[in-house]
Amino acid sequence: MTFVQLIDCRTSRFDEMNRLMDRWVEQTRGKRTATHAVVGKDLSDASHFVEIVEFPSYEEAMRNSNLPETERIFRELVALCDGMPTFTDLDVVRDEQLNRGVARAFFEEAGRGEPEAVFERCTDDYVDHDPANPQDLGLRGAREEYAGWRRSFDFSFRVDDQVAEADRVCTRWTWTGRHTGEFLGVAATGQEVTMTGTTWHRFRDGSICEGWWQYDRAGLLEQLGAVAQTP
Structure with missing residues (x-):
């Protein structure tokens, strides 16, 4: 693991968001550079979600973001959120399993x-x-x-x-x-x-x-x- 992106958002329509992400996974098969994705729900706030997406590098993450399918799904994702999601790009400095x-x-x-x-x-x-x-x-x-x-x-x-x-x-x-x-x-x-x-x-x-x-x-x-x- 060398690079991860954190996507922080609030939504009361998580089931719809989940189906949206399933559609993105299907549509980007053979194209996406993301290798691992984890979605967590805040135990103290049921409308607060954080997605952690893993990539081989920052460059691969940018290539993934530029896919037309990613851009289209992102617009639909924003429509499901209570406000604009925030993105944090992180270089991994320690990865210990x-x-x-x-x-x-x-x-x-x-x-x-x-x-x-x-x-x-x-x-x-x-x-x-x-x-x-x-x-x-x-x-x-x-x-x-x-x-x-x-x-x-x-x-x-x-x-x-x-x-x-x-x-x-x-x-x-x-x-x-x-x-x-x-x-x-x-x-x-x-x-x-x-x-x-x-x-x-x-x-x-x-x-x-x-x-x-x-x-x-x-x-x-x-x-x-x-x-x-x-x-």
């Missing part, structure tokens, strides 16, 4: 091999969902599974991408390791291996309370020679 930072730190600590530091970010009732396990694990089971991976591999994580929404963070990662101990019946080979995966974390009060894992376990076994490689 707190849960996303915790998820990144989880993988950084997991790569350093410090179990206490990894799982201190999790709640006591943490639930771990992994299709490789016959049943979901609690915090103790997740710790034990992590310790098992550590006995088999010296590994680290690289965070490739993250998306955060509401109480969830999705992390796409690359795992790189050296096979130093028995793994699923395969004796240590000393081989360097890699694996990609995606993890969804759910947060409660700033801590991770649930995790869903998907990763290329079959590809890892191929690299270790445990299964035949796909032609």
